[in-house]
Each structure stands twice: as structure tokens, then as C-alpha cells.
Amino acid sequence: xxxxxxxxxxxxxxxxxxxxxxxxxxxxxxxxxxxxxxxxxxxxxxxxxxxxxxxxxxxxxxxxxxxxxxxxxxxxxxxxxxxxxxxxxxxxxxxxxxxx
Numbered sequence: 001x002x003x004x005x006x007x008x009x010x011x012x013x014x015x016x017x018x019x020x021x022x023x024x025x026x027x028x029x030x031x032x033x034x035x036x037x038x039x040x041x042x043x044x045x046x047x048x049x050x051x052x053x054x055x056x057x058x059x060x061x062x063x064x065x066x067x068x069x070x071x072x073x074x075x076x077x078x079x080x081x082x083x084x085x086x087x088x089x090x091x092x093x094x095x096x097x098x099x100x
Contacts (some may be wrong), residue, residue: 001075003050003094005030005037013060016068019075023095024048031097033078041089042096048090051075 001021007028014025024040026032032042033059039054061068076092079085084093 001055003040003055004034005040009034009037010090011037011058012059013055016061017071019071022050022092023097026098028100032089041091046096047095048096049086049089050094051066051089051091053086053090055092061099 001016001018002022003024004012005026007030009030017045022097032045032048037050039047039057043049056069056072059078076085085091086093
């Protein structure tokens with residue numbers, strides 16, 4: 001699962017059915033310094049915390065898809081087991097990549 005962030009400040013979910021990977025891709029020169037990434041906190045240039053509630057609300061997946069919601073909940077549970085959830089912020093850790 002990829003969260004794409006564009007230079008224009010938009011975010012969308014790409015590969016919404018890939019529950020085995022989770023990352024943010026900054027596209028076209030989008031910056032982690034921008035304040036426009038609601039629900040995403042950049043820890044540094046390579047790591048971020050993504051609100052667990054943000055992901056289901058992003059464009060790029062079918063609304064009201066119970067199978068997707070169940071798989072996402074399972075992904076969050078697995079992330080919790082591995083220590084990839086920030087409990088205080090209710091967020092998932094994500095690696096940040098850049099794509100021009």
C-alpha cells in the first residue's frame with residue numbers, strides 16, 4: 001500500500017490491496033516540509049507517522065468495501081505486533097521515498 005503525495009498537496013492511496021507493504025511516495029518534488037499533509041507527521045526526511053484513520057479516508061479505494069476494511073484492520077494489528085504503531089498518535093510508521 002502506497003500513499004502518494006503530490007506537489008499540489010494532494011494525497012491518494014495507490015496499490016490499495018497490497019497489505020504487505022506500507023510507504024509514502026513523494027511525487028514530483030513534493031516536500032516533507034509542507035504543512036499540507038493532514039494526518040501525516042514527518043519524523044524526518046525518510047520516516048513518517050500516518051494516522052490510522054487517514055488511510056481508509058484517502059481517495060484510491062472503493063468506499064464501503066468490508067473486505068478491504070477487514071484486511072486493513074489485520075494489517076494494523078500485524079503492524080502493532082511488530083512495534084510499528086505509535087500508540088500516542090494512533091499512527092502507523094511509514095518509510096518515505098521520493099519519485100520525480
